[in-house]
């Protein structure tokens with residue numbers, strides 16, 4: 482008889498560590514939509530943010546805690562009372578909540594970042610866990626930079642944190658330094674050496690600097706870790722975190738090797754990947770495992786022939802099991818308001834008042850006239866596009882672009898700036914270049930264009946183009962988004978959105994650069 486499998490808890494941190502990718506910031510409304518997609522996938526724990534980082538982060542954690550009822554909602558907090566209070570406050574509306582507190586434990590972080598002796602680090606950790614336990618039943622403690630910490634010190638601080646009431650112990654490889662065999666061995670040693678290890682779930686949180694985040698996490702699972710922290714599309718600080726879709730599918734596909742199973746509804750994976758990519762403007766590389774456009778495409782004739790004869794000859798997973806056929810036409814130009822509202826609700830989109838639903842419906846009808854078949858991805862783009870993401874300092878009134886063989890492209894642009902309409906024209910090497918030059922002729926923002934990307938939201942030439950424009954100025958990096966069936970207009974909207982966000986000046990604290 483096969484032994485019963487342990488549960489592997491899936492802790493998604495797309496909304497917190499994922500948002501730490503430069504330029505990946507999300508609005509509260511977008512975070513709620515992503516959180517609803519994660520809830521639909523049955524993610525166990527959603528880290529919704531770092532409540533003390535900014536007012537916006539606080540509100541996002543609170544909004545996710547209000548909207549999501551089936552997953553546990555978590556907020557990050559440094560090992561400080563103010564952080565923990567703020568996390569607890571933001572989490573109040575949650576059905577089930579978790580406070581995740583952390584302190585660095587590696588010699589290099591303790592000496593140079595915290596400027597604390599190891600004894601003081603243990604004291605701070607214990608104080609923070611006890612403090613958090615007074616406010617929440619479920620407390621996770623992380624040893625930041627555990628991947629470069631000394632094992633004896635890890636054993637000491639983890640034993641103390643469990644005694645203080647932490648029920649999950651997380652071992653982050655913060656800088657992505659670990660190698661699979663060695664990292665798994667560390668987890669095995671911790672579990673064997675810490676006397677009260679059986680009182681907590683051991684978790685891992687791996688970064689991908691050496692491209693080993695998923696491999697390290699899986700190695701840890703084989704040695705007894707029972708929670709993995711991960712993100713959709715592997716989004717995250719620097720090279721990212723372990724990718725949720727790869728971890729979940731590895732454990733499921735190699736059920737013969739892993740003594741664990743997850744609760745994840747895997748057909749939700751591709752829609753969630755597309756949603757995160759659309760919201761952040763970070764495209765998914767075509768050869769990305771599971772969610773890349775080519776992940777199930779067979780190019781070689783021999784492979785195609787094999788798959789036609791017997792699918793398993795070249796396929797270890799079924800595309801439909803990860804949601805590749807979820808892209809069904811959902812609405813068309815004859816769909817009514819009730820069907821429109823119902824589909825938004827199914828996608829976790831709260832249209833708000835009747836008035837805002839009406840405004841969205843008008844946009845939907847205009848899109849359906851141009852595009853005929855409307856997919857879920859179109860609805861997400863439509864809603865993102867309609868959100869006031871920042872105070873609108875620059876609004877698009879009209880844009881006319883000439884593009885003709887043998888003629889230099891020219892854009893004639895009218896913007897609304899602080900209540901007054903201003904018109905300008907500019908030439909450029911192409912219609913988009915001319916449009917951006919025209920915008921800058923009026924805005925003179927002093928920013929640098931770091932990235933311009935266009936993504937077709939669905940297939941077909943009538944698809945909406947979703948454009949991301951990344952601007953930087955004085956050390957700040959901002960992503961602007963715009964969607965339209967006309968990619969030049971989508972580009973103008975994205976550029977203006979980025980300028981409006983730059984103007985909003987919203988600043989957030991970063992969990993790993995501040996002190997204790």
Ligand code: KIV
Pocket residue numbers: 498557583623624625626651653654655656686688992
């Ligand atoms: O990478 C890391 O160490 C983190 C912790 C705050 C868990 O993100």
Ligand code: ZN
Pocket residue numbers: 498653655686688718
């Ligand atoms: Zn991290």
